[in-house]
Amino acid sequence: MTDGLTLTNVTSGYGPTHVLDRVNLNLRPGERLAVIGRNGAGKTTLLATIMGLAKLHEGTVTLNGAPIHGLSPHKRSSLGLGLVPQTRDIFKSLTVEENLLSAKRGSATLDEAYALFPRLKERRKNGGGQLSGGEQQMLAIARTLMTEPDVILLDEPLEGLAPVICEQLMQVFEDLCNDGRRSVVLVEQHATAALKFADRAVLMANGAIVHEGPATELLARPDLLNRHIGVALSA
């Protein structure tokens, strides 16, 4: 049995369309994985496939050795998978507190969420639609954490946010990983930030993994990013 999350020979997409092409991937418990690629490379589809939101055409998805590819997204969430979607998907008509409580599972508490995001505590009576972009992203992350995930899937969480907010969020991701219990898949266009955070990275192009290796190697060899996916490292 393989521990963690494993995709074996996965081909998936939307309806009859194939986006991922024979993807193999293992995420060990406690591991931090960066997924880097240009727009349209299939990064969101990779997360959607793990979560059960895309159509699996071939292959298997297992969690700690047990197949999960036949299960609904809700069931996968109850097994410990948590997605923070690029679209954030908060309820704009509910308050921050109501948003958090509507996602709550098990022993998750508001206090834990507010300890990670003090700003959300200050804004707890405000409607989701009244929040800034950064606060909405914090709420989206906190909502997912209320489901007590062991595997957290983050889809471009830094997109469109000010550098100071990006730094705060990266620190939160560090804190979440500190006890080594949770694993994180971070899909990110900010390749440098993602590689500094991650243990390992996969590079995607045209729905396939075209390179995989330690994050430190990719930070030291930016030519690999350029060669495989035509992306340059930012400062």
Ligand SMILES: Nc1ncnc2c1ncn2[C@@H]1O[C@H](COP(=O)(O)OP(=O)(O)OP(=O)(O)O)[C@@H](O)[C@H]1O
């Ligand atoms: N719901 C959908 N139905 C059909 N095709 C889709 C759908 N969503 C995405 N695609 C297609 O799948 C391919 C991969 O898209 P995906 O969103 O996974 O890429 P990505 O690497 O996450 O890019 P981005 O950074 O732009 O989000 C693209 O060609 C896209 O047009």
